[in-house]
Amino acid sequence: MRKLAHSTFLVIHLLFHHTLVIIVINGSQVSCDLTVSNIRQIPEILLSQKKSSLASTFKIALFADLHYGENAWTDWGPQQDVNSDKVMSTILDQEVPDFVIYLGDVITGNNIPVANASFYWDQAISPTRSRGIPWATIFGNHDDAHFEWPMEWFSSTGIPQVQCLEHCSTVSEKARSFRSTTRLELIKNEMHKNKQYSFTKNGPINLWPSVSNYVIQVSSFDGRNHHPISYLYFLDSGGGSYPEVISSAQATWFENQSYAINSDSRVPELIFWHIPSKAYKDVAPRFGIHRPCVGSINKESVAAQEAEMGIMNILVNKPSVKAMFVGHNHGLDWCCPHEKLWLCFARHTGYGGYGNWPRGARMIEITEKPFSIKSWIKMEDGKKHSEIILS
Template identity: 25%
Template sequence: MKLFAKLLVFLLVFSSVVQAQNKADLRFNKKGEFKIVQFTDTHVNLSKNTNLNVYDIVADIMKAEKPDLVVLTGDIVTGENPKRGYERFENVFAKAGIPWVVTFGNHDSESNFPRQEVAELLQQFRWCLNNDTGETEGNSNFTLTVAGKKKENNALLYFMDSQEYSTLKPLVDGWGWFKHEQVDWYRKKSKEFTCLNNGTPMNALAFFHIPLPEYIQAWNNKINPPVGVRNEDECSPEINTGMFAAMLESGDVMGTFVGHDHINDYIGVHYGIALAYGRVTKVMKNPEEDPLAGGRVIVLTEEERKFDTWIRDMNGKKELECSWPASFSKTK
């Protein structure tokens, strides 16, 4: 009976993985590394010709870093029908031969193009790995796995829709939060992959747009101080539905990577989990005060529960290099 249950879980997970990865085969390279570059908050608007230089910034950083996957963590094409803006991104990634994914921000469906239609649009692109299966609340909640030399599922990547704005206005103002159904979805996926991995939680990362409320504690961690800057208050939701607690209890997620707050780029830890911002990819209005446009690089190592990370700015400079957990391992 136990063997049958385990086989059933394997078939369910395997089928979802095959469906999500039918466009690209994500694998650790010969050196046992897998590199991700996170770009965020590009705010491209072709009708107003704003922030169009992000296409060159993205292309230049990809040329310097040669990633295996690019993740765009929200507020990507805003203020218009996004089709032309995403077509240009597809052309950039196709030319580089690099697969990409998108997690939605609060501005990604504010025009007359609903969130679900944006999700359907993204799935049409050859190099985009988005896979909106409709298993839970929101759009484009999905997983991808990275294969190793010995195991097809050697690392796990979660991509989630952190929603848009509060649904309880005027009582509760501010930003959206993960629905309880999404927390349950995450727990279910984590349990399935843990079972598939012989009972050991997989080495995982999670990407979404709006920072969890726990980011504040990560910034205020006195024992293991964060690396990077905090130039504005964290714009987290007022409601905490327990996604961080679920990750802590499930034991697979090593770190989360978000955007939303344009002039924050720090990575800190809270109860051992890395809570990180990307680097805003559009050029800010105050370059002398605000972080210079760029992207965050994350490098996973096969069979090891660790990752290295740094910022690569638009001028090619490497900044804020650190490692998890080595850079955050002080104890009282």
């Protein structure tokens, strides 16, 4: 790796329909790129799909609120994970996205009885990994939540039982402590085991305890130069082990990063975090969903972050920010305008978590020429709805 003299970014390349994706974060530049002659990081099957396409587009699937590992000690819980596998597999096979974003609450940490939640995290990303599709993750409020004793453990024998899957090592004192698997442990495990496809980063250490704060740059490549098309920002909105908030430090970090790489606001920016900001409450539709909002379910009130510490003021005053995407509320899937940007919910993807609404995923498609950002909901039954042009 060679150091960049005046940059705080790491650059890694991915394929973008005859173009490239570049990740930007933290200090060094990876010199290799993924051209046709140097394609080791992307399997040939993915390359052949891109070569057959004439459209210069980049498609993203958002998988929100999977909640793997919920009620893991029952027959019901593991079956929900199987059902979630099927939802993701259907969407991945039908939409064939270029990239996947796991939008928080990948697991239900408060239901996982040993400090080994990474097993469920690995299971949740396996449909994407097995297809050779790159991905990135951010944290939700359940991912590292403290374990909660299920009352039924006391009903039969009166002695809480350690539940350990086959992959676990022998039940140890560490396992018997029932401590949660931390954010940092989860993210480091993902990065270590999935170096080929995981583009997740644990972000600047000075933003701790928030972990998943990083930037992805989507660029085109004309054979000589890379041309930025869009920046994707990922922020950790807390919950679980710390308050549900985007801190003032994170807001400053975003402002500084955006100024450093996009000072003239020429390149469009998209924002991803898990828990909606209070601005979502301001624009939430009442009594159904009506234009200019677009969506299909509006079944609950917005459960927003605990406080607003400046991030929204920065976003609404930056013309390059086009849309924000969150999960958390399983009964909402709308997009509504706020100032000059769009506030969007994903669709509840996993069978874990509350609610019986049909599962699906929000799709995002970035087109280079003419530039546009389009989004829609893809359902587990294959139907598509709520298409909207965001830019």
